[in-house]
Amino acid sequence: MAMISPISVEVVSRETIKPLFPTPTHLKNYILSSDQNSPPIYIPMLLFYLNNTSINTYKKLYMLKKSLAECLSEYYPLAGTFRDDYSVVECNDEGAEFIEARVNFAISQIVGTSDVKLLNQLLPFEPIGNWGKLEGKKDEKEVLVAAQANLFRCGGLAIGVCISHKIADGTSVVAFLNSWASKSLNTTCENANIVPPPILDSAKDFPPREAPRYPHDTGITNKTIVTKRFIFDSSSILILKKQASNAIIGSSDENVKLPTQVEAISALIWRRILALYRSKPKHAKICVSVHAVT
Template structure:
């Protein structure tokens, strides 16, 4: 399977971030989080949405108007304890592969490592030397030969935790699917820095050697059938 990169660009918020919101202060939890990217990839069959490329980009731009820190950059003058929200944009890559989605899924059932092939290619250039100056969010949309899509999202962990990433992704999908007006997008509050402000952590954590434990890693796949999901939805309603 070959993946060909078509283009990479920056997607910026649909509306400029107001001046009073152009600095997002971290919380203490953000301050001590791991400096790494958290990635996930979603696969979609071809639903004959010929304008999907445009819809994905436009809906992402709308979401970024609300989640403005995602389009910013860490502030090196504040010891990386805040984000400058100057609408620098998220990295957005378009790619294609010569494989079909069904064929890929058959391979992935035996080796989950295949999914990593669809991670944003720009992440390969991000390491500890440039992590804090790289885009906070990187996205790659790869189109299969059959028309299916692989959408990979990678978010810098100090800026968003796992729950925030899922909520960001869910709301992006909702706006893309039903075209939520930009003034109705409101699902995040950016006040954790006021509740749990950053602090001087010098000497707070004592460095202790971590023993290396050699053990096997077990990977399991959980499959939830559509019929089960339908029954669950009926019970919830």
């Protein structure tokens, strides 16, 4: 039997991508919203692309870097640095970190995996626990955004992005990625959708407030975090929705409004968690369930 070599992700280059246009003087100080009290973690995103284009690797990387520079001109706080105890971003156009890496496997062998340790290799750094300190950087300033372009043996591409949660939530991360994708397409496709520029005034709606903050030098550990993925097909979800509806209303009437997918699946997971705690002699008196939403 042939030996299967372990998956290897090799970093081949690192560079800083600066905004295409300098940030205007009157926008040099970006005041953070109440999210400045967020834990010192990064929001990670992984985007996978099959090799279904004739564009060569060199041009792909060129397009990604050029469009990222354009995007940073609009999302200018992401190219800055924190100051004043993480309450302000100095929009000094320091730039974003861009890493090129080569993967010795085909993209089909990784897509769909739930192996967090493996997937983290496709990110520029661990999203929890190291505060954006990139390997090889001499200064101690943590980056606000970093991207890693992973080129697979088959020609596929995975883009890993980490953005500081202190400056972005899930919605703003998606908006940033949509803008980057749009600008990347515009370099080769005249009919690509144009994403409007962001409105960066969240501090007006969610002003900063005095509140206990997470100690930035301790942060959150991932040593006791376990990640599991549960897949529900459409027929299973429909059964759960009907069961949840019958349990609440006590009726099998088809005209009764069914709970949403999120409500039905959340109820199932929550019920099993409670059953687990209650099965133990000294179960917790208080259980809390939290949903991350955008």
